[in-house]
Amino acid sequence: MRNTEKTITLQGDKCTDCKICELTCSAVRERGFNRGKARLHVERQDLLKVLLDICRLCAHPACVVACPTHAIEVADGLGIVSITPADCTAxxxxxxxxxxxxxxxxxxxxxxxxxxL
Ligand code: SF4
Ligand code: SF4
Structure with missing residues (x-):
């Protein structure tokens, strides 16, 4: 992970896997309660282990390497993945x-x- 000031972490011992964070995210960003459209996702692995699916701002981002049109970058300083819509073919x-x-x-x-974030 890159050294940035902002991040979101999950404390697995406190998470009840209620998914309210996902619903809240979708409500804020997509104006509707739809977990499939949330930017973060909680994944329970077993009784004790819960994972948070979220961008880790990789030092060597596989997303950037995979993009055939160079539409995606991890913006230094901003701490976010940035996609240029005009260059993205979806x-x-x-x-x-x-x-x-x-x-x-x-x-x-x-x-x-x-x-x-
Ligand atoms: S979106 Fe890119 S930078 Fe973020 S976790 Fe995935 S591969 Fe890494
Ligand atoms: S969806 Fe867009 S940003 Fe992602 S690899 Fe394809 S062109 Fe690049």
Missing amino acids: CGLCVSACPHKALRLWPGRDVPAVCD
Whole structure:
């Protein structure tokens, strides 16, 4: 992970997997309660382990490498993944390449959605 001031972390011992964070995110960003359109996702692995799917601002981002049109970059200083809509073809290759499931595309979106914290 890059050294940035902002991030979101999950304390697995306190998370009840209620998904309210996902619903809240979708309400704020998509103006509707739809967990499938949330930028962050909580994944329960087993009784004790819960993972947070969110952009890790990789030092060597697989999403950037995968993009055939160079539309995506991890913006230094901003601490976010940035996609230039005019260069994005919505091919989804970055979505498949991200090891943290941080990028999402759904019908109707022109560019992948990613958490900007
Ligand atoms: S979107 Fe995925 S691959 Fe790209 S910087 Fe974030 S975590 Fe890394
Ligand atoms: S969906 Fe857009 S940003 Fe992602 S790989 Fe395809 S062209 Fe690049």
